[in-house]
Amino acid sequence: MNVYCGLDWAENHHDIALVNEAGERLAKQRITDDAAGYKILLDLLVAHGDTPQAPIPIAIETSHGLLVATLRTGTRQVYAVNPLSAARCRDRHAVSGKKSDHGDALVLANILRTDMAAHRPLPQDSELARAITVLARAQQDAVWARQQIANQVRSLLRYYYPAALQAFLGKQNGLTRDDARIILTIAPTPARAAKLTTTQLQSALRRSGRSRGIEAEAGRLKEIFRGTYARHPQPVEDAMGLQLAALLLQLDAACTAADRLAQAVEEAFLKHPDAQILLSFPGLGVQLGARILAEVGDDPTRFVDARALKAYAGSAPITRASGKKTYVGRRYVKNHRLMHAGFLWAFASLKCSKGANGHYRRRRAAGDWHAAAQRNLFNRFLGQLYYCLQSRNLFDEHQAFASAA
Known part of the structure; x- marks a missing residue:
């Protein structure tokens, strides 16, 4: 008898529901979010037939946290169900619109019972790949935070400086x-x-690490600072200076965090066996390659083909057909981090790859806008990346863009 488990998670407690093939509820339990609660969950699964050779699959609405890390030990399949999908399936069991934690756990268990093939389990990535994922995403967040604070500084300087x-x-x-x-x-x-x-000024430039052109740069800055500009009253100007000083403290911290995380990303990424394959592609450096690896992972069975990878990234178009009407457009549901890295990858490749630049130009000549042409180029790169990772070959531009001739 097959058993399926649904797990509705929260900050302080989690609700569990077990069902069989016929949809009958076998057990329900509420556990705490600690080691004792995790042990109760594992014991409950064992009591209903869970073994290392045939573990019970689990559906949950998140892919992070200690609970998920505990469940992913061994060969167990953990399905991170999109909360929107779970909400749509809830109406099949309660048309009145009622909602409860136990009911949500039961809905998740029934999703596996009826629609397991329509959902993708969490990939079995290596520990190094998971560490790269944490570091690359943290570095990406630090870069975004740094730019956000820099925009605040720029906005403030426009008012008085x-x-x-x-x-x-x-x-x-x-x-x-x-x-x-x-x-x-x-x-x-x-x-x-x-x-x-x-x-x-020269002393400040030396403290910043600059070693060349100090005299010329100091003279340029002195001339700019002593120019004629509109000014606020002195008390207002001093107050804005204090505000700028506070923002600069945040900007310094953000810059330091981004630099340290970038160094950690580089050290971890270069240890991975897929690093050399990723770095062989035009436009991919260490940081951008690490972001691609962080989102794609190193589980060779995660994507059945290149089309699945392209759909996951959102670079493949989506078709909506109804009657005589057909619409082909871009995907809105996708891995946004991977798509962001893909646009940077496609843009950087234009200067270092004649094949990529030619592909981009042909798409623009065919009527694509800049973003659409870049997305199409990224889509092509993903197909080539999938082939290289599966065959363990480096990127070869003559083969990748041979059709252009």
């Missing part, structure tokens, strides 16, 4: 540069910046 924008925004990395943050820290107001001497 236009000289700082003129001095740093035209350079690479803008306000997140070390020299920009150091100089703005010692001169958070236009009045203090205008009083900086050449020696002070």
